Amino acid sequence: MNTHIQVNNLNAWYGKQPALKEINIEIPKNQITVIMGPSGCGKTTLLKTFNRFLELNDGAKITGEVLVNGQDIYQPDVDVTEVRKRIGLLAQRPYPLPMSIYDNVAYGMNIHRMKKDRLGYKASVKHYLELAGLWDEVQKRLHEPATGLSIGQQQRLCLARGLAVEPEVILGDEPTSALDPISSQHIEKKLLELKSQYTTVIVTHTLRQAKRLADHVIFMYMGEVVEAGPARNVFTNPQQERTRQYLEGLF
Amino acid sequence: MKMNRFHRRHITESIAKGAMLLSFLIMAGSLGLILWTVLYKGLxxxxxxxxxxxxxxxxxxxxEGGILNAIIGSLYLASGGTLIALALSLPMALYLETYLGKSSWGRWVRLSLDVLWGIPSIVYGAFGFTLMLALGMRASLxxxxxxxxxxELPIMVRAMDEVIRRMPVDLEHAALALGSTKLExxxxxxxxxxxxxxxxxxLLAFGRGIGDAASVLFTAGYTDNIPGSLLRPAASLPLAVFFQLGTPFPEVQARAxxxxxxxxxxxxxISLGSRWLAAKAGKFTLK
Amino acid sequence: MEKPIPLFSPITPAAVSRRRADSFANRAFFMITLIPVALIFIITIALFLRFLPILREHSLWELVSGVTWKPNKGEFGFLPFIAGTFWVTALGVALAVPPCILTALYLSEYARATTRTLMKPLLDLLAAIPSVVYGVWGMLAIVPLVGDVLRPILNRYLGFIPLFASNQPTGFSILAGAIVLAVMIAPFIIAITYEVLATIPQGLRQASLGIGATQWQTIRYVVLPQVLPAIIAGIVLGASRALGETLAVLMVVGNIPQMPNSIFDAGYPLPALIANNYGEMMSIPLYDAALLGAAFILLVIILFFNILSTIVLQRVLK
Structure with a gap:
């Protein structure tokens, strides 16, 4: 297995409340890893440690290592904006930035000064909108407010926006939970298409979605990793009693 | 069950409701009365x-003559004051939200802004006057x-802060997730x-500035000329009203x-225009 | 073999300059936030320093308890002005509070959504009208109302109470000042009360209505007790605005330095004293120290009320 993200002895607290306990896992490169577990088990917290979003919570504390390509992203000399550029996030609800559709996609490339001229931006905006499967729907209204899109379209716009800064990893925090079934299907399809180019980590609370997407599974309970491994093994032959109960829908 | 309208609690209810409606009408009526008085006497x-x-x-x-000096003077005073206040308020409001958040320094700054907001304009005027004495300045624009x-500073920052704080935090996170710095x-x-x-x-602060008299009374002075330089005195509309009312001549009072x-x-x-402008400026914002 | 992976450190020139800009902005913005905090101290100290010369000649107690104001003879008694400020403010707030609270209750508990959306611009407009315009209105409408209607009537039927007795010829009086003030601070008190009432969860009201209480009973026993401290803080905040109101009050209050006995007497509040005499203050010895001292006293009173009520309100509204 080609490891992309490796987590060593990771602990996290909100204030005094422990949220993650002794996490040791590996996320394989260019596959979809699904983190699952009952609500409140620390899935989202774990995900947020990968792009250093946990520190945005007042009073959140963290110890241990998160190695991306072997480098600990919590080292003091690490530039947090660089981390977040290379580890993209698709949030639970789409939040289009208060600007046009075009500028939403161009924003990230712009702040990181990734293109040299207007033509470069134009081509990339088109490319990533196509990649997110949104181009055909919005090409005629690129300069209208992004808030005018439907919520499903907004989520695909957020996907395009995230891909445009050329990340290595896509994190998805229940990225379809706010969407209608058709839009969800759209996003899932995109994620499957993109997995050959990006390492993907998805948090979900629906077992069926986990089964549709996962190459690799991490099952969490009460802030701990109970079981992790290739999807086929975990789903068909869980090693732990808790995992089995969860898969059978007992809690 | 039949309702007994004359039961005590229903009577109390009606009285309370009537009193409230009456109060509401008094408030709305005062506004009407003020506008009508000014219009009736001024027109x-x-x-x-x-x-x-x-x-x-x-x-x-x-x-003969008019109050162009005061109109222009007021516009100069309020525009200048508003520009300086804006230059300080905008970074302050952004900093409060993006960098400080709920930190304790942020709380201190907000508290002091609230306190400053409550300091009356006559005290600002007296303070400005002592400042100018210390610097050897004369009453001037x-x-x-x-x-x-x-x-205007606390009025502006507070008004901005109120809007910023209603912004969903996830929107900020969306930008941070793309690797933005806080400044971005x-x-x-x-x-x-x-x-x-x-x-x-x-516009709120501008309206306050243009209507304020007690502070400019000390610091800007009054003149019949349109100010030609920042160091010359400047007239203002509220003081034009005040001084003209102070004369014993009915013609001059009518002009007041x-x-x-x-x-x-x-x-x-300005007050009505700000609503319209705000609606226009909100085209791209997330509701 | 894959290409080597760059470190997560700002090595490209663009990343370095972005990082610099961010930390520079952080420091510059921080400096700006020092301004409001420092300004409060600077204003207080500056005014106090100008007040000092007169404190060397007269004790503070002598000044604030003296009743004679004769700057030419070196007599500076502030008491009539402090009393004038207190009378106008207290009466103004007393007149404003009942209708303001009732209006806010009406808006938050009874009014339809359309009335509510109308009220916001209405209050904004009332708050936007400049002080001097309130003064003009006071002179044209309130002074005659007080002088020709309220004074004769109240004097005739309630004249045996000193508070309502009058031998004044005009309506320029404490009451006129108080009425104008009441209208001026009303939008302020209504807005704060309304905001405070909005913090009460709807479920709490429904819990009371659900067991058959009338709306007034719900307000009286459920809503009001919850928010009373905050509403009082809002009223105090309104009162501290009233304390400093200058021009509108000055224009209708009569401006005679005396200890008022009745609401129909003329009064002379501190802000009016400062505004009326600033022109001559450099011509008489210690006059400037007395007037700027008046501003200092006013400031200290207002800071006291203000800080107290702001702290209470910040707790509730956040």
Whole structure:
């Protein structure tokens, strides 16, 4: 297995409340890893440690290592904006930035000064909108407010926006939970298409979605990793009693 | 079950409701009464001459002239004060939200802004006066502008802060997730999202500035001329009203009413205009 | 073999300059936030320093308890002005509070959504009208109302109570000042009360209505007790605005330095004292120290009320 993200002895607290306990896992490169577990088990917290979003919570504390390509992203000399550029996030609800559709996609490339001229931006905006499967729907209204899109379209716009800064990893925090079934299907399809180019980590609370997407599974309970491994093994032959109960829908 | 309308609690209910409705009508009625009084007294004396000329000789005895000096003076004073206040308020409001958040320094800054907001304009005027004495400055446009800037600062920051704080935190996170620095979040995202709020805040403060008399009384002085330099005194509309009312001549007092009408029209136009402008500026913002 | 992976450190020139800009902005913005905090101290100290010369000649107690104001003779008794400020403010707030609270209750508990959306611009407009315009209105409408209607009537039927007795010829009086003030601070008090009422969860009201209480009973026993401290803080905040109101009050209150006995007496509040005499203050010895001292006293009173009520309100509204 080609490891992309490796987590060593990771602990996290909100204030005094422990949220993650002794996490040791590996996320394989260019596959979809699904983190699952009952609500409140620390899935989202774990995900947020990968792009250093946990520190945005007042009073959140963290110890241990998160190695991306072997480098600990919590080292003091690490530039947090660089981390977040290379580890993209698709949030639970789409939040289009208060600007046009075009500028939403161009924003990230712009702040990181990734293109040299207007033509470069134009081509990339088109490319990533196509990649997110949104181009055909919005090409005629690129300069209208992004808030005018439907919520499903907004989520695909957020996907395009995230891909445009050329990340290595896509994190998805229940990225379809706010969407209608058709839009969800759209996003899932995109994620499957993109997995050959990006390492993907998805948090979900629906077992069926986990089964549709996962190459690799991490099952969490009460802030701990109970079981992790290739999807086929975990789903068909869980090693732990808790995992089995969860898969059978007992809690 | 049949309702007994004369049961005590239903009577109390009706009385309470009646009192509330009455209070509401008194409030709405006062506004109407004020506008009507100013209009009724001011309109007859309002002429083109009033707003197109400066005072001529004997103006305060009822002779020819107008209050162009005060209109221009007020616009200069309020614009200058608003510009300086904006230059300080905008970074402050953005900093409070993006960098400070709920930190304890942020709480101190907000508390002191609230306290400053409560300091009356006469105290700002007296403070400005001592400041100018210390610096050896005379009553001047510049002095008035600086004091108005101090007076408008807390009004503006508070108004902006209120809008910024209603912004969903996830929007900021969306930008951070793309690798933005806080500065980029502040200038590219928060600034855009709060544009309507900024417009409202600026116009609110401008309206306060143009209507304020007690602070410029000390610091800007009064003159019959249109100020030609920052270091010359400047007239202002509220003081024009006040001084003209102070004369014993009915013609001049009538002009004071007309001046009050002009001031009211300007202020109400700003208040109403800010709503319209804010709606226009909100095209791209997330609701 | 894959290409080597760059470190997560700002090595490209663009990343370095972005990082610099961010930390520079952080420091510059921080400096700006020092302004409001410092300004409060600077204003207080500056005014106090100008007040000092007169404190060397007269004790503070002598000044604030003296009743004679004769700057030419070196007599500076502030008591009439402090009393004038207190009378106008207290009466103004007393007149404003009942209708304001009732209006806010009406808006938050009874009014339809359309009335509510109308009220916001209405209050904004009332708050936007400049002080001097309130003064003009006071002179044209309130002074005659007080002088020709309220004074004769109250004097005739309640004249045996000193508070309502009058031998004044005009309506320029404490009451006129108080009425104008009441209207001026009303939008302020209504807005704060309304905001405070909005913090009460709807479920709490429904819990009371659900067991058959009338709306007034719900307000009286459920809503009001919850928010009373905050509403009082809002009223105090409104009162501290009233304390400093200058021009509108000055224009209708009569401006005679005396100890008022009745609401129809003329009064002379501190802000009016400062505004009326600033022109001559450099011509008489210690006059400037007395007037700027008046501003200092006013400031200290207002800071006291203000800080107290702001702290209470910040707790509730956040």
């Amino acid at each position: 007859p004396a309002l002429t083109w001459e009033m707003i197109s000329q400066t005072p001529k000789g004997g103006f305060y005895l009822g002779k 510049l002095g008035g502008i600086i004091v108005l800037a101090l007076l 979040v502040a200038t590219r995202i928060v600034l855009r999202q709060m544009l309507p709020g900024i417009v409202t805040a600026v 009413y007309a001046s009050a009408l002009i001031l009211t029209i300007i202020v109400l136009a």
